[in-house]
Amino acid sequence: MQIAGGNATGSILMVIAFPTGSLSATAYQAALAGMGSSMGATFDTSTVSGVDVANGKASTGGVAVFHIGDHMLVVISPAAAESLPIATALITANQ
Numbered sequence: 001m002q003i004a005g006g007n008a009t010g011s012i013l014m015v016i017a018f019p020t021g022s023l024s025a026t027a028y029q030a031a032l033a034g035m036g037s038s039m040g041a042t043f044d045t046s047t048v049s050g051v052d053v054a055n056g057k058a059s060t061g062g063v064a065v066f067h068i069g070d071h072m073l074v075v076i077s078p079a080a081a082e083s084l085p086i087a088t089a090l091i092t093a094n095q
Contacts, residue, residue, distance in 0.1 A: 011077040011086060023070040031072060032065055039063060046084070048091045055084040068094065 018027075032054055036043055041056035041063050053066045062083035064075040073090065077083040 011075065011079075011082060013086075013090070014074040014076070016072040016074070018070040018072065020070055023067055023072060028067050028072065035063070035065060035074070048088045049095055051091050053084065053087050053091070055087070066091065 032043065035041070036054075036056065039056075039058040039060075041058040043054035043056040043065070045052050045054050047053070048066075051066050051068065053064055055062070055064045057063075057080040058076075061076065061078040062080035063077075064083035064087035066073055066087055068091075073087070075083045075086045075090070077086065
């Protein structure tokens with residue numbers, strides 16, 4: 001899904017649904033490490049309404065990753081500063 005908002009165009013939201021019960025904390029951290037390595041991103045973690053969000057700058061912009069249950073959500077934005085605000089809006093809207 002493409003997201004509009006902020007100053008960057010072309011932000012993308014990917015939702016990856018894992019089989020029920022399979023996205024444990026360990027599996028999430030492993031997936032996050034793999035994504036960071038492949039994207040060249042180093043993540044900092046912050047908490048938004050009780051949800052941990054990994055946010056980082058990649059060579060092509062920004063990326064924010066979080067999970068709710070067995071769904072991993074990935075926000076990719078061409079503007080590094082916009083991935084976390086988009087993730088925050090999604091989490092807040094889901095409360």
